[in-house]
Amino acid sequence: MSSPSSSSSSAAAHLTLLALLSATTFYCFYKSRRLKKLSSSQTLHPLNLSPPPPPKPKLFFISHTGTSKTLAHRLFDLLTSNDLAFDLVDPNHYEPEDLHRETLVLIVASTWEHGKPPPSGGFLANWLAESAEDFRVGSLLLSKCRFAVFGVGSKAYGETFNAVAREFSKRMRALGAAELLAVGEGDVDGGELDEVFDGWSKKLIEVLKGGFLENGVRGWNESDSEMISSDDDDDDDDGEENGEESGIVDLEDIAGKAPSRKSKTVIQSNGKLNGEKEMVTPVIRASLEKQFPDKIRMLKPVTQLYVSVDAATKDSLKAIDRPLFGDFWERFVDSLKALREKQQRTVYRLTLVKGWNTEDIDAYSSLFAIGNPDFVEIKGVTYCGSSATSKLTMENVPWHSDVKAFSEALAQKSEGDYEVACEHAHSCCILLAKVDKFKVNGQWFTWIDYEKFHDLVASGKPFDSNDYMAASPSWAVYGAEEGGFDPGQSRYRKERHHKSSH
């Protein structure tokens, strides 16, 4: 191991900071534009042509043995005879990711075993449930949509009577849709289904024709939906000016927020300017998700190679990243393995989201053996405002003390392989480093000697990450009074108007 060069360490520190700031700025800008595009995609047309007309109202039937389908047909005829044009739709032939464009949706749905929908409605029901519970999908996703649900079931099933219809109603409301009237509850076993359905349908027609919601709020008609669209565009701009969606967010979040979770739709849209889905192409998304281990292997030497470790288990990685590939977990593990073979500094980057991935210390720790990274950088997720595309709240943002506790527990679990080396309290960030490489005679060498790195690359000879390390300044070392803030820089503290105990 060569001796560390302290002469260039200060320059290296500044370079590191500069690089970090530039990257952060780029991604903040990218993120803010992307969020704006996602939220405005519901209303704007590509190439700035006039906005597309609102989609035709939909009447979904979710049926197994035909009862709900028959009722839906009857409702369709009634709507048509009242000059209300609808498409009658089997959800098997519908892409739920188009739901955010809908302005009026009716659902007639039956309930089957264990309160579940029949097969034709399973995908739509799951999509709504997942979206409603996903903090990255905003509670305004369906804000342009008015809806009503009629359930077909049997009271004989007790608690699960019409569970599917109630669930649809609950999920749609959770995503911001406005319910036109209360869920209709049809009971096929002696509940006078036809009368109940006809009564509900009549009320629905009154609401639709009257233009009023049951709760007195003004309801839907075509010109309204256009008015809503243009208002929303204005809101969107205001939002950006007011900084509502312009907050900082981590690079890792970008991949997870890709507009489609189905590779089919992303690929179709790639380069075709067909609307809102071209923003993140499969290639960008896949590379943001670090799902190309072969590419990692082929990389030329870089000073520091990061792999995002967004979750520690297969299930949580699927929930957080919404991966593009079916073999996402194998690709992820393979990406970690590829790090092991690298000669340069390697880093696992963990972004903690409270309530999502902060619990599983054991599972994270077991990932260390796979990639054997030089460093583990642990950062709290950054709040960027709630919006149509994110329902991350301050509740999900860990305090620096949470990040510290998590990091210390992880270090302890490594049984001496890693220790907490540095912290950056003002960015809620902690660095674990490999003790046998980067702690020399009790002193940390986590900084980078860039000149040395370039000399080593130019030499063409093999080298290792500790050949270009530099001493960590005292203010950056874990536990320092400065908490990682360079005393050579000026600090501006934001004035806070709320009480905080932290």
Ligand SMILES: Cc1cc2nc3c(=O)[nH]c(=O)nc-3n(C[C@H](O)[C@H](O)[C@H](O)COP(=O)(O)O)c2cc1C
């Ligand atoms: C095996 C079975 C399980 C059922 N489970 C429920 C249930 O949990 N809750 C409910 O309200 N109705 C339940 N039902 C009643 C059905 O919803 C009812 O038969 C309905 O007419 C089916 O409508 P469809 O033909 O449109 O699918 C069940 C029916 C069967 C045959």
